[in-house]
Amino acid sequence: MVERALIGILAVQGDVREHAAMLQRLGADVVEVRKREHLESLDGLVIPGGESTAIGRLIRLYGIEETLRGFERPVLGTCAGMILLARDALDGVPGQPLLGAADIVVRRNGYGRQVQSFEADLDMGGGPPLRGVFIRAPRVVHAGPDVEVLAELDGDPVLLRDGRVVVAAFHPELAGDPRVHELFLECVAEHRARRARTVG
């Protein structure tokens, strides 16, 4: 029998509950991460939507930021999570912590303020359209050569994968379609299998 994946959700602030519900629905065990010790023994980590400046300040405390930088397992970041995982963020706050786990540059609030927040159908490599919920979303302005673009909107990449890191400018946790979380859990399973082979 395959052991269930243990996924941590960074829970200093943001829409933790929605990610937890989606991951549990897909058969993963979920723990909330508020301190560095909660990061031990996880198979993967989700950085949820929220306010990236608030999350950034709270991870500066208690050494969470350094531990996150050293975290080498799969990570999913949505909206604010995407900003935190980026190499650089334009229109950010000076000194805002960025983890640089994905080789992308984003513009914060790149689609405008809340009155411009929107929903749109996305094409995720065929199949039925994926409903993207964009809330004061970051816009990807640059993606490195090794970054795979999994979905676009009007020419802008909105769902990307850089190795073990999956990032979305929108909120797959809000729309009920499990495909982005399934993709992340596949990434977690591959990573675990690779580790098992290395140890074995």
Add this chain to the structure above:
Amino acid sequence: MAELGTMRVKTGLAEMLKGGVIMDVTTADQAQIAEEAGAVAVMALERVPADIRAQGGVARMADPTKIREIQEAVTIPVMAKARIGHFVEAQILEALEVDYIDESEVLTPADEEHHIDKWRFTVPFVCGCRDLGEAFRRLSEGAAMIRTKGEAGTGDIVNAVRHMRAVFGHVRRLGALREDELFAEAKRLQAPYELVRWVAENGRLPVVTFTAGGIATPADAALCMQLGADGVFVGSGIFKSGNPAERAKAIVEATTHFEDAEILARVSQGLGDAMSGLSAAALAPEQLLETRGW
């Protein structure tokens, strides 16, 4: 085709604010202090509630110049208050592209019978409530976020606690009712049956529920979180205190680590004077802000 202003986009922004602190600010400098402290949003105001209470007079929407200054100063969402029923103030705030409108009892009500029809707007609304019936009525008018009311501008947490207990306790009791009893309960609450039934089945309101009014210390914020709030609004409690920057940071930390008494003890120390405050119980009925709205 992109679709703007859907209910999911409106309630979704509130989902992103969960576990966070929304701070009242009256200047661009205060807004930056709030952002640096880790606030998830700021509420742009002409005067904080404690001053509205002290100075009296009619309290209205803030001057658009002030709102623009605050929008320029920070990257986090900027909210602003409109008077109850004053849909033209709300139209102006929407034109200014504020991120959320608070139809607020802290300002002087403009209509004694009707709240704003919030479905007509692209920008989302947050509204206050003292009990579950009031929350349901605001939701049926299109509110995308609820805050339980306290007695704003007092620094006294007692009314916020009373209303959280009323709302969250009632939600729990709904879950114990038989289906046929829910019809009678919906009638008693003057609320749509479908909404009452959803809450009974899910054990929570269908939108994010913050609390507001009287929060002055990190312990107050953690108390609200432990009682079931999704996050907190802090009004006069920060910028009417001795050391706003440190107190703002401490309240943010307490809201995240609301169940960790060691962290709460550490962040509570050495903050200087809290706002001096007023006892809510000592206020005459006509001095209460929370009873505005229906």
